[in-house]
Amino acid sequence: MEELQSTLHAKNLLKQLLFGRWQWRVLVLMCALTSALTGVLSPYYQKGFVDGLLSGHPVVLSLWAAFALGLLSQFLMQANVWLTSRESIISQKHIGDALYHRVLEGPGGFLAHRPVGEAVSLFAVDLPGATAILDQALASGLSMLFPILIAPLALHTLYNIPAFASWLAILGLAGINFLLAHRQSHFFYRFKQLAAERTGLVSEWVQNIRSLRILGRVTAAEKNIFKMRVKETDNRKAMVTNGQIMNTLAGSSTYLLNIMAVMLLLNLRGHDSPPTAGELLSLLWIVGVFLSRPLRQLPWTLVIVLDSLSSIRRLQNAFNSPLTPPQVRGAVGAHATAPEAALEVRKLNLSIQNKKLLSDIDLVLTPGELVGIVGEVGSGKSLLLQSLVGAVGATFERFALDGVETQGPESQEVRRHMAYIPQEGVTVSATLFENVLFEYGETSFTHSAESTHVQTSLKVSQFDPEEEHLSEGLLTEIGERGVNLSGGQRQRIGLARAHFAHRPLIIMDDSLSAVDVDTERKLIDKLLLGDWAHATRLLATHRTAILPHCDRLLFLQDGKIAMQGTYIQLLERSSAFREFIFKETVPAPISTQAPPVVSTEGPAPASAPPTEEEMA
Numbered sequence: 001m002e003e004l005q006s007t008l009h010a011k012n013l014l015k016q017l018l019f020g021r022w023q024w025r026v027l028v029l030m031c032a033l034t035s036a037l038t039g040v041l042s043p044y045y046q047k048g049f050v051d052g053l054l055s056g057h058p059v060v061l062s063l064w065a066a067f068a069l070g071l072l073s074q075f076l077m078q079a080n081v082w083l084t085s086r087e088s089i090i091s092q093k094h095i096g097d098a099l100y101h102r103v104l105e106g107p108g109g110f111l112a113h114r115p116v117g118e119a120v121s122l123f124a125v126d127l128p129g130a131t132a133i134l135d136q137a138l139a140s141g142l143s144m145l146f147p148i149l150i151a152p153l154a155l156h157t158l159y160n161i162p163a164f165a166s167w168l169a170i171l172g173l174a175g176i177n178f179l180l181a182h183r184q185s186h187f188f189y190r191f192k193q194l195a196a197e198r199t200g201l202v203s204e205w206v207q208n209i210r211s212l213r214i215l216g217r218v219t220a221a222e223k224n225i226f227k228m229r230v231k232e233t234d235n236r237k238a239m240v241t242n243g244q245i246m247n248t249l250a251g252s253s254t255y256l257l258n259i260m261a262v263m264l265l266l267n268l269r270g271h272d273s274p275p276t277a278g279e280l281l282s283l284l285w286i287v288g289v290f291l292s293r294p295l296r297q298l299p300w301t302l303v304i305v306l307d308s309l310s311s312i313r314r315l316q317n318a319f320n321s322p323l324t325p326p327q328v329r330g331a332v333g334a335h336a337t338a339p340e341a342a343l344e345v346r347k348l349n350l351s352i353q354n355k356k357l358l359s360d361i362d363l364v365l366t367p368g369e370l371v372g373i374v375g376e377v378g379s380g381k382s383l384l385l386q387s388l389v390g391a392v393g394a395t396f397e398r399f400a401l402d403g404v405e406t407q408g409p410e411s412q413e414v415r416r417h418m419a420y421i422p423q424e425g426v427t428v429s430a431t432l433f434e435n436v437l438f439e440y441g442e443t444s445f446t447h448s449a450e451s452t453h454v455q456t457s458l459k460v461s462q463f464d465p466e467e468e469h470l471s472e473g474l475l476t477e478i479g480e481r482g483v484n485l486s487g488g489q490r491q492r493i494g495l496a497r498a499h500f501a502h503r504p505l506i507i508m509d510d511s512l513s514a515v516d517v518d519t520e521r522k523l524i525d526k527l528l529l530g531d532w533a534h535a536t537r538l539l540a541t542h543r544t545a546i547l548p549h550c551d552r553l554l555f556l557q558d559g560k561i562a563m564q565g566t567y568i569q570l571l572e573r574s575s576a577f578r579e580f581i582f583k584e585t586v587p588a589p590i591s592t593q594a595p596p597v598v599s600t601e602g603p604a605p606a607s608a609p610p611t612e613e614e615m616a
């Protein structure tokens with residue numbers, strides 16, 4: 001076992017499978033040969049018995065011999081089925097052990113940082129697929145091969161039918177069958193591959209349905225699944241048709257061979273010495289029984305062999321592959337520069353269960369503007385933002401981008417203009433890289449431009465994988481099955497995702513609420529007022545550090561815009577706003593002694609928002 005594990009990597013897997021436990025393989029070979037010999041001897045005794053019977057001298061011993069030989073032949077064939085099944089299971093265990101070591105456990109195993117389930121599902125089909133060459137192909141292959149080799153010799157010995165003619169006929173049939181089997185194995189392979197891909201897509205979709213809905217990617221995900229189903233159906237149609245042709249050909253060819261053999265025999269003998277009844281019976285036995293089973297099996301055995309070889313190749317690749325992450329395509333155009341967009345929304349209204357939650361909101365954002373939305377908890381900040389990304393079914397009189405009336409925020413085209421960062425910061429079960437890319441179906445990175453851009457996005461979002469103790473860097477698995485991130489970490493990944501997506505309109509729902517004061521400072525300076533200076537930004541917030549930097553503030557009360565203006569204007573004009581700011585900035589009695597925020601420009605309200613630790 002140990003030895004097998006260490007040598008499997010380098011050695012030829014096919015060779016291991018066929019000759020690994022050679023004593024047992026020889027036994028299988030001997031069984032198959034003996035089964036074929038006894039099988040072809042049986043009709044010889046049948047012939048003797050029938051001819052004796054018809055001439056009035058039946059030799060009962062011949063009948064017994066024919067019966068015993070036929071029985072022995074069948075027994076040996078079944079013994080082979082049992083033997084090869086056993087060999088198959090033993091080989092599965094060996095390969096499974098070696099695979100586990102190589103892929104998951106070994107130094108640098110390329111799936112070591114992935115969930116075990118994923119590795120298992122990756123090779124779940126290939127393991128039994130590879131060993132099918134033993135339990136299905138070897139047993140039936142040998143029980144086909146020997147009859148095919150021996151039957152023409154028997155026909156020659158008993159009836160003087162030229163052996164090469166029989167072999168030629170069989171070879172022709174085998175050739176046609178091989179072509180069909182080759183096609184069929186291709187369809188089989190596609191079938192497995194497509195099914196696995198679809199299962200993956202569906203489970204992603206189910207797991208992330210809520211996040212996908214918020215981020216407007218539900219239709220994209222569903223389209224993906226549907227496309228996959230169409231491909232699968234096409235493949236299945238082709239597969240079934242090809243299979244039917246194979247069955248028809250295999251079934252009818254044995255009848256044809258029967259007729260051909262009898263005609264050939266009659267022709268060879270001429271009128272002078274017609275074949276005896278015994279001769280005809282045993283001829284039909286040889287061609288119609290002894291040969292017909294192998295010929296019927298031939299196409300499907302070939303399919304199994306080819307299919308099994310493809311599984312063996314995949315496993316062999318897993319053993320041979322250098323220990324680097326799997327390589328997959330890079331996203332196209334994910335961060336192509338888009339024109340800047342201003343938003344104009346008229347008479348936004350939202351009721352849920354007959355409760356009016358947002359009333360007659362008018363919102364006009366000029367290009368490059370930074371607009372803050374403030375208000376008490378429950379005043380409707382989050383609902384307003386969710387309305388703008390079409391997540392809650394609000395109604396509008398007008399919803400225009402860049403001065404052009406649109407179909408509203410539920411249309412994909414409009415959604416592509418916007419980046420939305422939910423308050424809780426969505427992450428999905430995938431690598432950090434994929435979470436920033438947020439491209440459906442991406443599993444790894446190869447594109448250096450892409451990975452550089454992801455790194456930059458994380459950097460400006462103040463997320464350094466090393467400082468966050470993500471040991472695998474961009475490839476660290478996060479989400480349910482990986483590292484669990486704090487609210488602040490999730491928010492910063494949300495910011496990085498928005499940065500990567502590079503949309504002209506960025507909508508943030510309290511996206512700095514869970515980060516500590518220092519980080520908030522850096523995010524405001526470097527990202528919101530830095531890299532994103534030219535984007536149109538809308539930010540709901542209960543933190544006050546950003547407020548002086550906003551071009552304009554909307555003060556929400558009970559689902560209505562109660563007032564708007566700059567920070568200074570609102571402070572001057574509204575006692576409700578002053579009260580609100582005062583409440584938000586006075587430290588809670590048992591809060592830790594966080595330093596007051598000093599803003600770089602404008603008046604700075606002292607604030608002690610909860611730190612990341614407190615929020616988590």
Ligand SMILES: Nc1ncnc2c1ncn2[C@@H]1O[C@H](COP(=O)(O)OP(=O)(O)O)[C@@H](O)[C@H]1O
Nearest residue numbers: 352353357375376377378379380381382383384
């Ligand atoms: N899905 C919903 N169904 C019914 N009421 C909701 C729903 N979501 C939010 N609300 C209510 O709408 C009001 C505004 O909520 P929200 O926008 O989350 O406030 P905030 O300003 O704190 O972000 C709250 O009273 C809240 O209870």
Ligand SMILES: [Mg+2]
Nearest residue numbers: 381382423510
């Ligand atoms: Mg909210």
